[in-house]
Amino acid sequence: MTDLVIRPLVAGEEDLFESMPDPLPQLRQVGYADGLAGGGYRPENTWVAIRAGRVVGRAAWVLPPGAAGAHWLERFDLDAEPEVGAALLRAAHEAFGGPRLYYAAMPAHWRRRPEVLAVIRAPMAAARLAGLVERGERLRCSWTGTPLPASSGRYTFRPAADATEINALVGRIAEPDVLTGMEMARAVGGVDLATDPLAWLTGPAGDWRIALDAGEPVGLVGTAGQACYPLVAYLGLRDAAVRGELLAEAVRVLAAGGAREVIADVDAHRVAVLAELERTGFRQLRSRVVFEPAAGPPSDAVAGSGADRAG
Known part of the structure; x- marks a missing residue:
């Protein structure tokens, strides 16, 4: 040399x-x-x-x-x-x-x-x-318009009421399934997206959806439609059975707002989460x-x- x-x-x-x-x-x-x-x-x-x-x-x-x-x-x-x-x-x-x-x-x-x-x-x-x-x-996975799975009718979904309700549910979720942009949240803001997502995701509470089973909250998803790409920023569950339907709900909300592509990041070892993303129509990008x-x-x-x- x-x-x-x-x-x-x-x-x-x-x-x-x-x-x-x-x-x-x-x-x-x-x-x-x-x-x-x-x-x-x-x-x-x-x-x-x-x-x-x-x-x-x-x-x-x-x-x-x-x-x-x-x-x-x-x-x-x-x-x-x-x-x-x-x-x-x-x-x-x-x-x-x-x-x-x-x-x-x-x-x-x-x-x-x-x-x-x-x-x-x-x-x-x-x-x-x-x-x-x-x-x-x-x-990193991407949804680009694939038809979404039909709902089973078991769950209902509604916007989060306010930051207090979001933070209370986040505190009951040990390990979120999807954290998109978590690295940038740490690098730019020093924020742990898994435990304090609202310190980074500063949009309205209505950007968050809560999944309910017989009135009981079983999942929480936070979307961001105005980032570099529309994305599923946070997905956390209290019942793994709701994963697919909550993902589909998040994409449906973003698509209704005009998104033609939706991004989601997942750890490679989370095989079940990746499989559900793929069933929802996401494909791996990188x-x-x-x-x-x-x-x-x-x-x-x-x-x-x-x-x-x-x-």
């Missing part, structure tokens, strides 16, 4: 980052130029590895303006051996005062796609060599594998996953 140059960009070198072809153009993500314009990407937080005058590795850490935590690695592409990528990451980590979180984005069903595996093996191996460890996976420093994230770092509010 004697001919290798590793350094951050300086202002005006944006084209150097873009000179490396996008290895996964099918991924829907914020472009580097748009991220710079929005203030999330900065040249000093963007590093390149150059060999023989050609960019063979690039890494861009992002932090939205006004965010509460530390920047995280959002773009990392490598057209070289993993050791080159590891050297790039180590150099940046040293400049940052320690390693940062990395969200490795890839197309849906990436494990079954040899052409995707061929692209991501090197950067993932480089992350491990640089001392990062896999800590989970999040899936995956994000979370890498953390082996000793855990630095004290000033909080999770993030995207240069847009929907995460």
